[in-house]
Amino acid sequence: MGQFGPYLEANAQNELVIDGVRVAELVERHGTPLFVLSENTIRYNYRRIHGAFSRAYPNEIIVCVGMKGNWGLAARRVIVDEGGGGDAFGLGELTVAMMAGSEPRRIVVNGTNKSEEVIAAAIDLGVLNQVDDADELELVQRVACELGRKARVSLRIRLPLAAIADVQYVDNRYPTGISPSFWERTFKFGMDPATFTAAAQRALELDHIALEGAMYHGGIPRRAGFFREETEELVDCIAVTRHKTGWVPAYLNIGGGFVPERHGADDPPSIDEYAGTISRAIVERYAVHGLPVPILLMEPGRYCWDSAGLWVVRVGARKVDRVLAGKTWIYVDGNTNEMGDPFDPRCGVHHVLIANDLSRSGSEVVDVCGQTCNAADILARGRSLPQIRVGDMLAFMDMGAYNESFANQSNAIPRSATVMVANGRAALVRRRETIADVLSRELVPTWLMARQTGPTAATPTAR
Amino acid sequence: MGQFGPYLEANAQNELVIDGVRVAELVERHGTPLFVLSENTIRYNYRRIHGAFSRAYPNEIIVCVGMKGNWGLAARRVIVDEGGGGDAFGLGELTVAMMAGSEPRRIVVNGTNKSEEVIAAAIDLGVLNQVDDADELELVQRVACELGRKARVSLRIRLPLAAIADVQYVDNRYPTGISPSFWERTFKFGMDPATFTAAAQRALELDHIALEGAMYHGGIPRRAGFFREETEELVDCIAVTRHKTGWVPAYLNIGGGFVPERHGADDPPSIDEYAGTISRAIVERYAVHGLPVPILLMEPGRYCWDSAGLWVVRVGARKVDRVLAGKTWIYVDGNTNEMGDPFDPRCGVHHVLIANDLSRSGSEVVDVCGQTCNAADILARGRSLPQIRVGDMLAFMDMGAYNESFANQSNAIPRSATVMVANGRAALVRRRETIADVLSRELVPTWLMARQTGPTAATPTAR
Numbered sequence: 001m002g003q004f005g006p007y008l009e010a011n012a013q014n015e016l017v018i019d020g021v022r023v024a025e026l027v028e029r030h031g032t033p034l035f036v037l038s039e040n041t042i043r044y045n046y047r048r049i050h051g052a053f054s055r056a057y058p059n060e061i062i063v064c065v066g067m068k069g070n071w072g073l074a075a076r077r078v079i080v081d082e083g084g085g086g087d088a089f090g091l092g093e094l095t096v097a098m099m100a101g102s103e104p105r106r107i108v109v110n111g112t113n114k115s116e117e118v119i120a121a122a123i124d125l126g127v128l129n130q131v132d133d134a135d136e137l138e139l140v141q142r143v144a145c146e147l148g149r150k151a152r153v154s155l156r157i158r159l160p161l162a163a164i165a166d167v168q169y170v171d172n173r174y175p176t177g178i179s180p181s182f183w184e185r186t187f188k189f190g191m192d193p194a195t196f197t198a199a200a201q202r203a204l205e206l207d208h209i210a211l212e213g214a215m216y217h218g219g220i221p222r223r224a225g226f227f228r229e230e231t232e233e234l235v236d237c238i239a240v241t242r243h244k245t246g247w248v249p250a251y252l253n254i255g256g257g258f259v260p261e262r263h264g265a266d267d268p269p270s271i272d273e274y275a276g277t278i279s280r281a282i283v284e285r286y287a288v289h290g291l292p293v294p295i296l297l298m299e300p301g302r303y304c305w306d307s308a309g310l311w312v313v314r315v316g317a318r319k320v321d322r323v324l325a326g327k328t329w330i331y332v333d334g335n336t337n338e339m340g341d342p343f344d345p346r347c348g349v350h351h352v353l354i355a356n357d358l359s360r361s362g363s364e365v366v367d368v369c370g371q372t373c374n375a376a377d378i379l380a381r382g383r384s385l386p387q388i389r390v391g392d393m394l395a396f397m398d399m400g401a402y403n404e405s406f407a408n409q410s411n412a413i414p415r416s417a418t419v420m421v422a423n424g425r426a427a428l429v430r431r432r433e434t435i436a437d438v439l440s441r442e443l444v445p446t447w448l449m450a451r452q453t454g455p456t457a458a459t460p461t462a463r
Numbered sequence: 464m465g466q467f468g469p470y471l472e473a474n475a476q477n478e479l480v481i482d483g484v485r486v487a488e489l490v491e492r493h494g495t496p497l498f499v500l501s502e503n504t505i506r507y508n509y510r511r512i513h514g515a516f517s518r519a520y521p522n523e524i525i526v527c528v529g530m531k532g533n534w535g536l537a538a539r540r541v542i543v544d545e546g547g548g549g550d551a552f553g554l555g556e557l558t559v560a561m562m563a564g565s566e567p568r569r570i571v572v573n574g575t576n577k578s579e580e581v582i583a584a585a586i587d588l589g590v591l592n593q594v595d596d597a598d599e600l601e602l603v604q605r606v607a608c609e610l611g612r613k614a615r616v617s618l619r620i621r622l623p624l625a626a627i628a629d630v631q632y633v634d635n636r637y638p639t640g641i642s643p644s645f646w647e648r649t650f651k652f653g654m655d656p657a658t659f660t661a662a663a664q665r666a667l668e669l670d671h672i673a674l675e676g677a678m679y680h681g682g683i684p685r686r687a688g689f690f691r692e693e694t695e696e697l698v699d700c701i702a703v704t705r706h707k708t709g710w711v712p713a714y715l716n717i718g719g720g721f722v723p724e725r726h727g728a729d730d731p732p733s734i735d736e737y738a739g740t741i742s743r744a745i746v747e748r749y750a751v752h753g754l755p756v757p758i759l760l761m762e763p764g765r766y767c768w769d770s771a772g773l774w775v776v777r778v779g780a781r782k783v784d785r786v787l788a789g790k791t792w793i794y795v796d797g798n799t800n801e802m803g804d805p806f807d808p809r810c811g812v813h814h815v816l817i818a819n820d821l822s823r824s825g826s827e828v829v830d831v832c833g834q835t836c837n838a839a840d841i842l843a844r845g846r847s848l849p850q851i852r853v854g855d856m857l858a859f860m861d862m863g864a865y866n867e868s869f870a871n872q873s874n875a876i877p878r879s880a881t882v883m884v885a886n887g888r889a890a891l892v893r894r895r896e897t898i899a900d901v902l903s904r905e906l907v908p909t910w911l912m913a914r915q916t917g918p919t920a921a922t923p924t925a926r
Binding site for chain 1: 502529530531534535536537540541544552553554555556558559562563573574575576577578595596598599621623646647648649650651652654655656657658682779780781782784786787788789790792794795796803805806830832834835836837838839840841865868869870871872873874875876877883885888890891892893894895896898900901902903904905906907908909910911
């Protein structure tokens with residue numbers, strides 16, 4: 001099982017074991033569908049990032065693991081325990097970060113159109129507010145003034161990406177390519193370079209702003225070469241701003257977008273390649289401008305979460321149609337409500353294991369389908385798998401990023417439970433949703449409560 | 464405001480009024496983002512369907528309004544009050560249907576791989592279970608036997624759609640066309656015609672099954688001509704089955720897929736055209752086979768819900784970049800977490816009104832953006848709108864179908880409240896979600912609770 005990372009193995013009975021715990025035992029106790037998070041895999045992935053950049057970069061690094069990929073409290077507790085930081089969007093994610101015990105210095109708050117509430121919270125906590133536009137700067141100043149505090153601020157930039165204007169980015173989502181240069185310089189985040197410089201100048205004048213950082217995050221999971229180009233442009237913008245304002249950021253934030261390995265998928269750069277390429281670009285470009293290298297912040301999410309989670313579903317039925325569709329369908333008790341990762345460069349294609357029998361032989365091409373009304377509720381399409389039987393437990397691999405955070409309740413279907421496993425122990429970290437949960441916000445207007453079932457006088461007559 | 468239906472108007476101050484209530488007043492009381500459902504528009508849409516089919520069809524009709532498009536309790540209460548039925552997927556939707564007071568005879572339960580629990584509930588309630596495959600039939604027999612009851616059953620068919628094998632379906636989702644014939648005869652639902660006939664034969668032998676119906680639902684919103692072709696094939700299959708088994712279904716269920724009108728969008732068939740085409744196809748084809756026309760069931764969802772709901776968001780910021788992006792962004796407090804209708808033939812393009820000033824002049828091309836981390840968090844893209852100001856309330860029209868049912872909590876952002884309005888009154892029907900709600904299922908393993916923040920001994924050393 002080595003290809004899935006060091007915390008996944010088969011036992012003597014050919015059952016899947018994750019972080020020392022039999023998946024079948026987890027299912028017995030917690031039912032299906034069930035997300036399983038491996039604490040040691042989270043740590044392992046975090047340490048790979050932290051280690052690679054620590055080796056490659058000559059100043060302090062802070063890995064602000066993206067909360068958007070997994071905003072679970074237990075997952076966050078592991079990151080905090082590792083000494084990691086977080087990238088929070090809005091008050092919900094910031095709440096999780098702080099409930100998990102994050103060190104404020106390691107938390108950044110991102111977002112466009114931030115509420116006064118989240119700005120005030122960032123000031124209260126002393127976390128770094130990554131300001132998205134010039135107007136927000138004035139709002140931060142006002143809120144900080146009202147609180148009698150100084151706000152720690154970083155400015156988010158949008159880059160021309162001139163050097164890669166002709167490059168087409170290609171992955172499974174964009175098989176004919178998209179222009180990241182066009183896309184990223186026209187998206188909703190950040191300030192163009194001239195505005196960035198003017199905002200820095202303005203921030204230096206505002207007495208409740210402590211201007212500490214500069215940030216750029218390209219919006220797509222991408223190859224190392226892209227990071228080099230954008231990092232060079234970013235440093236050049238900082239040099240221009242320094243020339244005009246005298247200010248250099250203490251913190252440089254390069255965002256995230258490192259593509260993790262996935263079994264059976266395309267071959268992404270290693271984390272060492274990302275770390276080496278990015279560190280070299282920063283060091284060399286800062287040297288060109290004669291500036292000291294800053295503290296490096298980064299916001300990887302998927303890289304940390306993807307392989308740390310699997311999702312177990314139970315096979316409830318099979319249907320074979322050799323006549324009309326020429327298909328075999330395998331029906332399970334999970335569904336695409338919980339496979340909604342919109343950023344996945346592999347388009348949600350996850351390797352499937354029969355958790356209760358890894359040695360199962362035979363091969364059959366099947367569609368694995370869920371229970372929703374949606375004809376596209378296909379968890380694995382046209383996949384060649386060993387002969388699957390009713391009652392089997394299927395484990396979908398590399399499900400730790402984005403799938404839970406984007407889960408919905410269509411068809412009023414309750415969502416999975418999540419367990420965390422480590423060193424042979426297991427604990428429920430997200431309790432299974434119930435129908436009562438799904439319906440907990442529902443009300444009926446008083447004027448409709450007492451009516452009788454059946455057409456009213458005003459209903460058009462049928463027939 | 465007539466183009467949006469009879470329950471939307473402007474008052475003398477050019478404010479948007481829905482079902483007799485000022486949108487601004489709703490926002491004052493309930494905040495934004497806010498879904499608003501017009502009770503009278505739901506009734507109006509239901510009556511249009513019911514009326515058109517009642518006029519066109521010579522036997523009883525039951526309109527089982529799809530719950531998947533909107534599983535809200537209050538919305539369902541209105542349908543029940545109209546004498547309408549429902550199409551429920553799973554125990555959650557069935558629960559809502561019955562809590563709202565539905566007449567069991569008007570409820571059908573759909574789904575693949577149904578749990579024993581939902582089958583038992585359908586038997587308890589006496590609702591029609593639309594059986595998806597031959598194995599399910601045996602399961603229903605067993606559960607009904609255990610309960611000492613007879614299960615009402617309809618059989619779901621998958622059709623060859625031979626007559627339209629060469630037709631490409633084109634809409635905004637499929638601009639180059641897809642083959643509905645290929646797609647629908649290979650999707651996960653139902654039985655091929657030979658299996659359908661065999662299942663009918665088997666059902667007639669099972670003493671706890673009352674075989675009452677046949678059902679076909681094509682999976683896409685589609686034009687009237689498609690309904691004619693598929694209905695003719697469906698009736699032919701029923702005739703073959705009757706020839707072999709002697710059985711004719713008392714209920715014929717044609718599913719849904721009627722495309723509603725939408726302001727500024729393409730021009731779909733009228734409901735009268737759907738009703739006329741489908742009714743003629745059934746009547747003529749039943750006559751060819753010398754059979755009496757059945758009771759007609761149908762499952763329209765979008766047609767009923769789409770125009771009955773709007774969504775109000777508040778503008779919090781503007782950003783203009785004439786230099787790099789050449790764009791104006793309008794930032795609002797709603798986001799694409801609540802615009803996730805995957806079946807919309809208009810790809811989520813909704814007309815936008817300035818609810819607090821319908822007479823606003825000027826024109827500007829903007830991207831209206833939400834607050835999530837997602838660069839694709841664009842609620843209206845490149846749209847020409849009157850000059851929008853911070854503080855404006857934007858109403859997204861035709862938001863009543865699927866957007867709430869598919870809403871997610873990415874970035875741990877709480878979801879909107881929903882109010883129902885009717886005849887100048889308003890009532891909260893889905894309370895606003897809180898961060899406490901979003902985090903209500905979170906736990907931390909005991910072994911992680913007491914650790915101190917910071918790297919453990921085992922963490923690789925940084926630098």
